[in-house]
Amino acid sequence: MPDDRDWMAKAFAEAETGFSEGGVPVGAALVAADGRLLATGRNRRVQQGDPIAHGEMDCLRQAGRQRSYRGMTLYTTLTPCMMCAGTIAQFGIRRVVIGENRTFPGNEDFLRGRGIEVVVLDDPPCQALMQRFQRERPEVWAEDIGE
Amino acid sequence: MPDDRDWMAKAFAEAETGFSEGGVPVGAALVAADGRLLATGRNRRVQQGDPIAHGEMDCLRQAGRQRSYRGMTLYTTLTPCMMCAGTIAQFGIRRVVIGENRTFPGNEDFLRGRGIEVVVLDDPPCQALMQRFQRERPEVWAEDIGE
Numbered sequence: 585m586p587d588d589r590d591w592m593a594k595a596f597a598e599a600e601t602g603f604s605e606g607g608v609p610v611g612a613a614l615v616a617a618d619g620r621l622l623a624t625g626r627n628r629r630v631q632q633g634d635p636i637a638h639g640e641m642d643c644l645r646q647a648g649r650q651r652s653y654r655g656m657t658l659y660t661t662l663t664p665c666m667m668c669a670g671t672i673a674q675f676g677i678r679r680v681v682i683g684e685n686r687t688f689p690g691n692e693d694f695l696r697g698r699g700i701e702v703v704v705l706d707d708p709p710c711q712a713l714m715q716r717f718q719r720e721r722p723e724v725w726a727e728d729i730g731e
Numbered sequence: 732m733p734d735d736r737d738w739m740a741k742a743f744a745e746a747e748t749g750f751s752e753g754g755v756p757v758g759a760a761l762v763a764a765d766g767r768l769l770a771t772g773r774n775r776r777v778q779q780g781d782p783i784a785h786g787e788m789d790c791l792r793q794a795g796r797q798r799s800y801r802g803m804t805l806y807t808t809l810t811p812c813m814m815c816a817g818t819i820a821q822f823g824i825r826r827v828v829i830g831e832n833r834t835f836p837g838n839e840d841f842l843r844g845r846g847i848e849v850v851v852l853d854d855p856p857c858q859a860l861m862q863r864f865q866r867e868r869p870e871v872w873a874e875d876i877g878e
Contacts, residue, residue: 636788636791667821
């Protein structure tokens with residue numbers, strides 16, 4: 585059965601696709617308790633002109649309506665912003681695996697405060713891609729995080 | 732210049748449209764500091780099979796990319812869930828006007844804790860429409876609030 589790093593590779597592939605499209609390189613994957621991949625997604629702010637299409641949000645949209653998120657894990661290459669953290673809490677997702685949290689402060693304390701398990705992989709490729717994006721397209725990054 | 736109740740009427744019209752489509756009857760409107768209506772939106776979970784399309788989220792999507800949300804007011808017929816409250820905080824929206832908060836607990840304390848002005852109109856039509864929906868379609872409502 586694939587492990588957390590294997591699923592993160594799926595999310596990272598989405599981030600790379602987003603970068604090649606000129607978008608914000610954050611990817612996500614939603615995995616069921618039995619190890620089924622339900623959906624992947626990526627930030628599409630630039631591609632779709634959609635400010636709510638962060639990687640995690642796009643992934644949840646791709647997964648479509650679910651009766652319950654019980655037992656699911658959400659993988660995201662970058663630690664969640666407050667929109668995505670609020671959504672994780674609202675949807676009842678109980679486990680989040682994060683690629684890296686060095687390029688953005690994120691909201692891990694909020695998630696943990698809601699009893700959600702948070703795992704940070706501290707993944708160098710996730711971090712390197714984000715650093716490259718922040719260096720090359722600072723104006724898009726500032727817009728995406730509401731600064 | 733229109734006042735809060737006039738803008739709420741725009742949001743409520745969206746909620747009514749959503750109800751007539753078989754959807755969750757929550758509507759929203761985003762208004763600029765100078766009184767320009769930037770967008771309206773409604774919950775489209777049922778209509779689009781999209782779990783993140785709450786009224787506030789759909790409205791922000793319709794408004795498209797914004798450099799800043801400074802001075803804007805978000806109107807919503809129903810007090811925001813944690814996804815929508817997190818999004819409001821993330822986007823830097825500083826004023827939220829709520830139709831009613833009797834049919835759902837919402838997250839007004841979270842918003843106020845972030846320094847966001849929250850106005851509750853306690854509007855009977857907003858409440859009556861929501862109560863009718865919760866009575867007639869309890870399973871869709873439970874799904875929409877992650878229960």
